[in-house]
Amino acid sequence: MGSIKLKQPQALSDEKTINLIEERQTKKNLPKILVGDTVKIGVVIKEGNKERVQFYQGIIIGKSNIGINLTISVRKIFQGIGVERKFLVHSPKFESIEIIKSSRVRKSKLYYLRKVLGKKSRLKQNFNT
Template sequence: MINFKNQNIINEFQNQYLKKSLPNIEVGDNIKVGVKIIEGNKERVQFYEGIVIAIKNTSINKTITVRKVLQGIGVERIFLIHSPKIASLTILKSSKVRRSKLYYLRNRKGKASRLKQRFN
């Protein structure tokens, strides 16, 4: 069992690596994630755009599952938000949702998978 002194040391160490300027991402948001990719000796940023269907964990371990439909096939990808491989996160639009996980979108196609837009 970890005592409080050790837990404080772990929290201080993790806080060094947390990204400070992240947008408030929620489930149902349509986001654009910039991922750093290394090809040979070159580094570039590739963008991945889709709907956030799940958010898991907290602090340094926080992950988001982003789903996009590409040529009729659903593609999901899990991103570790505080990873150094994530170059940018931008929220394109938000949707009105009543669930914490939108796994039901996996079974829907076309217009049935649309979400109502939320205006802030």
């Protein structure tokens, strides 16, 4: 007896499938964010059955990964204590980002800001952007 061969629909490769999903999920309207920028980030907070946007303002001390996995580390001083938070930029909970001030820095990671306080932690403002 002969077997009947059915035509399978042409499947996308794994890499193409991942690229399609990433393309749909990435946010297109983001400004160019750099290390040293002072930013105001809107994050969606869910409380019970209500949702609201909470803003977090601080200095970007590091960026890691690329594409859909882009994360930024933001540091702020709250009541004399340094608070750091990492944000996944293309996450649905990441509502908005506004660049308040841009600074001129020479390093890609500003982890030294963790150790210094007061006037030593000031960054030179960049007026070109």
